[in-house]
Structure formats: structure tokens, C-alpha cells
Amino acid sequence: MTNTTSAKATALLAALKEKGHRTTKTRSLVISYLVQTEHPVAAHDLITMLKKQGRDVNKTTVYRELLFLKDEGIINEIDLLEGQKRYELADPHHHHHHLVCTKCKSIRCVEMPNDLDALEQRIKKQHHFHVTGHILEFFGLCKKCTR
Amino acid sequence: MTNTTSAKATALLAALKEKGHRTTKTRSLVISYLVQTEHPVAAHDLITMLKKQGRDVNKTTVYRELLFLKDEGIINEIDLLEGQKRYELADPHHHHHHLVCTKCKSIRCVEMPNDLDALEQRIKKQHHFHVTGHILEFFGLCKKCTR
């Protein structure tokens, strides 16, 4: 959890600025964090992270920032049946799903490009339903919890 | 939405009774409804249904009944990113997923047996993660909303 702003984070901030949005301390930290975190985070995680970085932000700000980033298409909202939402960087080039361990609650990402293309084609033909997206999450036991 | 209790509902109630659980009016109605409803229902839907049937139950009762049926393995809980949970009969012989229309919010079930078996095998080999279940929901536009 370093303070350094990656090239990717910088680019995202620049793009937002271009659109007239401001580069706040909180916004930079949130984006930097999301860029370098490999698993989806909850609002609560961000509040904790910001506190650690010395920013005592209000939860409202965090929720609003997440809403903002979602509307900007920068992050995706996902739900892993935990009673809270999680967010992760929207990265179309790294389409992935999650392995959720039902014992230790760990979340791990797995990339599987084009995994459901065939299925979606079938759905379109059979049900005349135009699929624009899907959620696919696996539940089970992780490596550690299996032994 | 008839009042008749199907054979399946009767069997489920009998099995519960066998285990020492009681056959209440509310329980029969909830089970009957879940058996004959083809799409997942929210707690709110059940309360409405019960009111229509002349049972002015408290929401607490409904939530407790759903928890009970879930613990008994009779129903499954699912989440379609709506901010509320939905429940449907747990039927291993009719493994299915949902097509959620992002425009009219309709939910439709599609059966696709063994759809992800290959994928789950791959996950086990590559990540040593033992998959016990998954959720797969498709979002997009239904037949009506496409035109």
C-alpha cells in the first residue's frame, strides 16, 4: 500500500481532469489504491485505507466517490453475497471472475477470456435475449482450506 | 396463484413435519408459492402474496421463514444486484441461471445443465480451488425491450 501514484492512476486522473473533474487528495488515493489492488474492495476497506494514509474522510465522501467512478466507467460494482458491495477497476482487457472461499472468505481473481461467448450466443438464439454482461462467481474451498 | 397445495409442496411439508417442524398456514402458503413460482421472489413479494391470501403476517415472520427454509436446504438465496435478496426452490435437477433485463427489470430462468463443468475442472487444476457452487447471471435486454 504505497503512496506512489502509478502511471495508470495518473492517466485516469488526467482523463478526469480533462472532463472538468478535480484532482483531490482523496480521489488520487482511491484511484491509486484501486489500480494496485488485485481484489475487489468494499467501501469500508477504502475508509480504512484512507485513514491509514492520514485522510480522515467521511463515509459519505467515499460512497460518493465510488458512485462517481462507477458513473465514469472507471470501476465496476460487484456483489459476492456478503451484504455489501465491492468495487474493482473496470478493465475490459482483463475480464475475470472470482473464487470466493466459503471458509476463510478470501477472494481471488481468475482471468478467463471468452469463457462464456458460446453460452451467450446460445442464449441470444434460443431466448432472443441480448446479453450485454454477466456475473460469474465461484464459491468453494481455496487451496489452504482444502487441506 | 391458486390456493391448492401441490404434491411437491405436500411432500416438503411432510418431510419438515417428520423432523419435528410444524405445518403452519404461513409455511404452507410460502412453500406452495415457491413451488409454483417460476422466478425468484423477494421477501416483499411473499408478504404481498400472503396478504392477498388473507394472511396479514408480520415481515419478521417472513424473514424467519425464509431463513428457516434456507437452513433446511429447501430454498436458495440469490442476489441480482437489486439491493434485496431473492429466493427460489433449491432444485438440483433443474440447475439454471437468470436473464435479467436491465430495462424492464424482468427476470427469466434458463436451464443449462453441465454448462460450467469444464470451467470448474480447469479451475481445480490451475488454482487448486475446489468449486462447490457458482452464481451466473446474465444482464442485457429481453426480447420485448430489444425492439
Add this chain to the structure above:
DNA sequence: CTCCATGCAAACACTTTGCATCAAG
């Protein structure tokens, strides 16, 4: 100086809990 961004308190929606009462078996 102009707006976007923020803090605070309060409201919200959905769900859960404690405790006294009711009713199925």
C-alpha cells in the same frame, strides 16, 4: 470567484434481534 467536492446529520431500505405471547401437536 466559481463550482466541484466534502462533512455532518438525518433519512432510507432491507434485514435481524429480544422478548413476550400464541398455537400446533
Add this chain to the structure above:
DNA sequence: CTTGATGCAAAGTGTTTGCATGGAG
């Protein structure tokens, strides 16, 4: 009667809103 089922009120949890203030550009 016994104990599971229920009602009611209140609390809990995650999230959102209204409004006044603060700060980036």
C-alpha cells in the same frame, strides 16, 4: 402442556440525501 412459530418494537447494517461549508482551478 411443551416448544416451535409469531407479532411488535427496536436495533443494526450498508447506503443515500439535503444542505451548508470548504477548497481546487
